[in-house]
Amino acid sequence: MEPFEISNEQRRIFINTAQLHEAYMDAFTKKLAFRGGMHWKKSKNKEYLFRTIDRHGNGKSIGPRSPKTEIIYQEFHIKKKELGANLQNLREKLKEQARLTKAVKIVRVPRLTNS
Secondary structure, eight states: OOOOOOOHHHHHHHHHHHHHHHHHHHHHHHHHTTOSEEEEEEETTEEEEEEEOSTTOOEEEEEESSHHHHHHHHHHHHHHHHHHHHHHHHHHHHHHHHHHHHHTTSSOOOOOOOO
16 A cells, blocks of 8 residues: 655644644643632631632632732632633634544545455
């Protein structure tokens, strides 16, 4: 079986797909740092900023409510929302790119005949 060459269009789409996948994996890795949540917890008539790390409620206290912890709380939620939106956008682009790769037959491999 002879190797086949890919066209310039196939090469361009392949490179775009690889770059898009790399951007998606980078965004996914960044989003992992924001898993869990952050909320205020009341203890002994004081409110503390609490960071949960799993669905069982495990986590740690960041400190009592103060202007500094208020900023940490706001920045956490803003960044988590931005990363989620970015990840969703990249996921949609990857779905579209997958259709393009199929259309130009990049994912196709020649069949080997059984002799």
